[in-house]
Amino acid sequence: MSHPFSLCIVVDDDADILLSARLLLAPLFAEVATCVDPADAIATMRTRAADAVLLDANYARGATNGVEGFHWLGEMQAVDPAAAVVMITAHGSVAVAVAAMKQGATDFVSKPWNNDRLLATVRNAASISVSRRTGASPPVAAGGSSLLGTSPAMARVQSLIEKAAPTDANILILGENGTGKELVAREIHRLSQRADAELVTVDLGAVSETLFDSELFGHVKGAFTDARSDRVGRLQAANGGTLFLDEIGNLPLHLQPRLLTALEQRRVTPVGANRSVPIDVRVVSATNADLSDTERFRPDLLFRLNTVEIVLPPLRDRAEDIPLLLTTFLSEYAARYGKPERHLPGNVLAALSGHEWQGNVRALRHAAERAVILAEGEKFSIADFPLSSSPSVGAPDPIASGAAPAVAGGDFNLDRAERQLIEQALKKHAFNISTAAAELGLSRGALYRRMEKHGL
Numbered sequence: 001m002s003h004p005f006s007l008c009i010v011v012d013d014d015a016d017i018l019l020s021a022r023l024l025l026a027p028l029f030a031e032v033a034t035c036v037d038p039a040d041a042i043a044t045m046r047t048r049a050a051d052a053v054l055l056d057a058n059y060a061r062g063a064t065n066g067v068e069g070f071h072w073l074g075e076m077q078a079v080d081p082a083a084a085v086v087m088i089t090a091h092g093s094v095a096v097a098v099a100a101m102k103q104g105a106t107d108f109v110s111k112p113w114n115n116d117r118l119l120a121t122v123r124n125a126a127s128i129s130v131s132r133r134t135g136a137s138p139p140v141a142a143g144g145s146s147l148l149g150t151s152p153a154m155a156r157v158q159s160l161i162e163k164a165a166p167t168d169a170n171i172l173i174l175g176e177n178g179t180g181k182e183l184v185a186r187e188i189h190r191l192s193q194r195a196d197a198e199l200v201t202v203d204l205g206a207v208s209e210t211l212f213d214s215e216l217f218g219h220v221k222g223a224f225t226d227a228r229s230d231r232v233g234r235l236q237a238a239n240g241g242t243l244f245l246d247e248i249g250n251l252p253l254h255l256q257p258r259l260l261t262a263l264e265q266r267r268v269t270p271v272g273a274n275r276s277v278p279i280d281v282r283v284v285s286a287t288n289a290d291l292s293d294t295e296r297f298r299p300d301l302l303f304r305l306n307t308v309e310i311v312l313p314p315l316r317d318r319a320e321d322i323p324l325l326l327t328t329f330l331s332e333y334a335a336r337y338g339k340p341e342r343h344l345p346g347n348v349l350a351a352l353s354g355h356e357w358q359g360n361v362r363a364l365r366h367a368a369e370r371a372v373i374l375a376e377g378e379k380f381s382i383a384d385f386p387l388s389s390s391p392s393v394g395a396p397d398p399i400a401s402g403a404a405p406a407v408a409g410g411d412f413n414l415d416r417a418e419r420q421l422i423e424q425a426l427k428k429h430a431f432n433i434s435t436a437a438a439e440l441g442l443s444r445g446a447l448y449r450r451m452e453k454h455g456l
Contacts, residue, residue, distance in 0.1 A: 003030040005051040005126040009041045010034045011072070012056040012088070017111065021054060024115055027453070028123060038072040045079045049133065051126040055105075057089035057096060066096040070103055077104050082132040084125035088113075101198050101237060110231050117215075120206050147180070147187055148328060149321035153313040157184070164308040165191035172248075172305050173286040175312030177433075178362030181286035182246060184310060188284055189242040197241030202234045205247035205433065212255050217262065219271035235268045235279050243281045248305065249289025253296060260301045315360040322353040325361060329368035330380075339372050343379035351382050358427055419454040422447070 008029040010021045018034040025032045029051065035041050041053065053076060057069030069087055076085055087100035087108045100108055106125045109118050147158060164171055165188045173181045182201070189199040207215050218233030235243060245251075251259065262268050263283060267276040285305045291297040315322065327344065334341050357363045371384040422440065429435040437447040 003028060004123070005029050005130070006031065007048060007050045008032045008052045008054070008122065008126070009044060009050045010054040011038050011041045012036065012054070013059050014056075017056075021118075024118065025122060028119065028126070038068075038075070042072075042075055042079055045076060045083065049080065050083050051129045052122050053083055053085045054088050054109075054122065055085050057087050057100065066100065070099065073100065073103055073105060082129055084129035084132075086121055086125050101200075107200075108232075108237075114211070116206060117211075120203055124201060147183060148325055149318060150324065151313075151318035151321045153318045154321060157310060157312060160308070160310050161187055161191065164188070164310070166193060168193070168282050169307040170283045170305050171285070171308045171310060172291075172302075173284065173310050173312065175286075175288060176314050176360055177288050177429075178357075178360030179312040179314060180361050181288075181312060182244070184312065185242075185244045185246075185284045185286060189244075192242065192282065194241045194282055198238055199242045199244060200234050200238035201244045201246060203246045205250040209252060209255065213258065213271050216259065217268045217270055220273045231270075233268060233270060235262060235281060236270075236277055238281045239279050241281065243283050245283060245285040245305075247287060248285040249287035249291055249297065251297075253298070256298045256301050260298065260304060263301075263304050315357045315364065319353050322364065323349055325364055326352060326368055329365050330372060333369045333372040337372060339375075340378075342372075342375055342377075345379055345381075348380055348382050348385075351387070352385060355387055415454075418450065422450055422454065426451075 005028055008025050008031070010018055010025070010032060012018055012021070012034075013036050015036075018036070022032045022034050033041075033044060035044075038055065038059075041055075044050070045053075055069055055072060055076070057066035059068045066087070066089060069089065073085055073087065076083055084106040085104070087096075087105045089096060089108075089110060106128055107121050109121055147154065147161075161184065171188060173184050175181055185201075186199060189195060202216065213219070214231065214233070216233050216235055218231050218236055262279070265276075266280065267278050269276040283305060289296070291302050291306075326349070330344065331341065333339070352364075352367075359366070367385045367387075370386060371380055375381070375384040422436075425436040425440050426433075429439070433447060440447065442450070
């Protein structure tokens with residue numbers, strides 16, 4: 001089984017928490033190391049790079065102020081500045097969570113946690129860590145940008161970012177799945193006046209309707225049955241910084257007025273609280289959906305979000321960037337997996353540049369990773385890249401047509417059949433996880449786990 005990331009370290013003085021975290025995070029990491037003493041985690045970090053660290057905030061009996069956690073957070077940052085540390089505490093007060101992020105924590109979760117939220121939080125943290133480690137080695141655009149590409153389409157995108165980022169205008173990023181909307185959001189934050197503050201991400205496609213208010217606005221202890229402590233919402237956690245609302249098009253219509261009110265009034269009221277709290281956030285949103293459909297999205301909320309609109313081109317419209325992207329990804333994964341740098345023949349590069357990448361840059365990156373892992377010899381061949389698995393132009397799509405997918409070659413192996421069906425659903429919906437999961441009858445978390453199981 002392949003894993004997206006290498007090492008996660010979980011530090012907590014509760015053995016049950018350590019066991020639960022290790023089992024839950026196993027599909028994401030090749031190794032999940034657990035320890036009760038933060039000093040042991042520091043010792044590991046001196047010899048090995050951790051993609052993510054889950055760090056308990058309190059260790060002394062009765063402690064709730066997070067002082068110990070803040071101390072160890074600083075020690076970990078000194079040992080490995082690229083490590084992404086997620087603070088975890090049973091006493092998730094607003095003060096502790098916000099202070100943790102101001103002191104450099106990538107994110108926070110509260111015990112008892114929601115499994116899907118913990119997975120999403122740790123996945124995001126690990127991705128940030130990997131980006132920090134690899135961000136300096138690949139070629140970059142002018143000005144230190146991590147956005148790769150010299151095509152006219154990408155030059156226009158970069159120009160818009162450079163003009164809009166230093167302002168406080170809200171920005172809406174549009175584009176197909178896999179075009180790099182989150183990367184653009186991070187670039188906007190990096191070039192903004194808020195770069196020293198937090199960039200807080202909310203994946204609205206992964207937030208259930210029942211948790212929407214608590215996730216965005218927070219709650220106070222006793223607000224509902226499971227509210228055992230105060231919890232800071234994402235809007236308040238982003239105070240002074242940038243709030244990135246990913247998959248904004250998936251926000252149900254009946255929940256949109258609550259977000260609109262908070263953005264207009266620049267205040268939030270945690271669930272169960274009697275007073276509102278002022279917020280100062282810059283909002284960057286992203287979607288692959290058509291927000292002009294008034295039956296699905298409120299025009300007044302759209303007006304609030306898209307002061308500046310940035311449309312990312314699909315990879316097929318900037319094919320001249322494929323050689324740069326591909327060689328960068330191949331070099332990155334060769335370094336990560338300890339593989340030799342292989343020659344990329346001209347005929348192979350031409351075939352890859354002419355291919356219609358339905359999953360855009362994300363699909364190209366996945367193909368490069370697969371090629372680095374599986375290739376043999378001194379040079380890459382076209383067989384190292386999964387082009388043949390893409391449906392032919394004009395070929396019938398069994399999922400789209402409603403017909404049951406045929407079992408290839410009479411192969412009735414359930415694992416292989418499941419992989420084939422998931423692959424077809426992802427391609428049909430251009431790798432939109434939420435839509436593909438809905439058609440397959442799965443939750444997003446369940447689909448992610450199956451994708452990891454099958455190496456998709």
